[in-house]
Amino acid sequence: MKILVNGIQSNLRFSSAHVIPGHESCGFIHGHSYFVDVEIEGERAGEFEFVVDFKDVKKYTKAICDELDHRLLIPVFNDLIEFKEFDKNKDSIFDLKEQKSIYFKIEEKGYTIPSVDCVLLPLPYTSAEELSKFFAETLAKKLSETYDNLDSVSVCVNEGIGQGALYRKDL
Numbered sequence: 182m183k184i185l186v187n188g189i190q191s192n193l194r195f196s197s198a199h200v201i202p203g204h205e206s207c208g209f210i211h212g213h214s215y216f217v218d219v220e221i222e223g224e225r226a227g228e229f230e231f232v233v234d235f236k237d238v239k240k241y242t243k244a245i246c247d248e249l250d251h252r253l254l255i256p257v258f259n260d261l262i263e264f265k266e267f268d269k270n271k272d273s274i275f276d277l278k279e280q281k282s283i284y285f286k287i288e289e290k291g292y293t294i295p296s297v298d299c300v301l302l303p304l305p306y307t308s309a310e311e312l313s314k315f316f317a318e319t320l321a322k323k324l325s326e327t328y329d330n331l332d333s334v335s336v337c338v339n340e341g342i343g344q345g346a347l348y349r350k351d352l
């Protein structure tokens with residue numbers, strides 16, 4: 182059986198800035214009011230014969246939204262982003278997080294952003310495609326700590342109404 186959680190109606194939203202390095206129009210820092218829909222498939226189980234408790238799905242998804250909300254999302258593993266004093270092939274992302282400001286270049290443009298204004302993500306892009314994969318994998322990992330009856334966790338990250346990317350993580 183499948184359960185569905187609607188992001189707009191369940192308030193699974195976040196507003197963030199991002200940039201898609203090298204893209205003609207999305208290569209400038211801009212923002213979206215995202216919302217996140219979740220679908221979970223699995224066997225019904227436990228005392229109440231739930232697939233999964235809606236409360237858990239909403240709580241864990243909201244926690245990821247809150248982590249990204251009102252921040253600039255930086256994809257650390259993007260090939261066009263060059264960080265100062267940080268080698269993405271060698272150094273830990275946790276070291277970068279500890280710097281007071283994040284210095285980076287995208288082609289000819291240089292940026293200095295206070296660390297507290299950023300979220301550093303271990304991703305090549307902060308597209309809807311990569312964010313949906315990030316959400317599905319993080320949520321699946323969290324739910325697997327307490328559920329062993331789930332077959333898949335799918336997450337659609339919508340960049341506003343009418344466009345989103347859906348990623349399905351099989352368990």
Ligand SMILES: [Zn+2]
Binds near residue numbers: 207212340
């Ligand atoms: Zn965008």
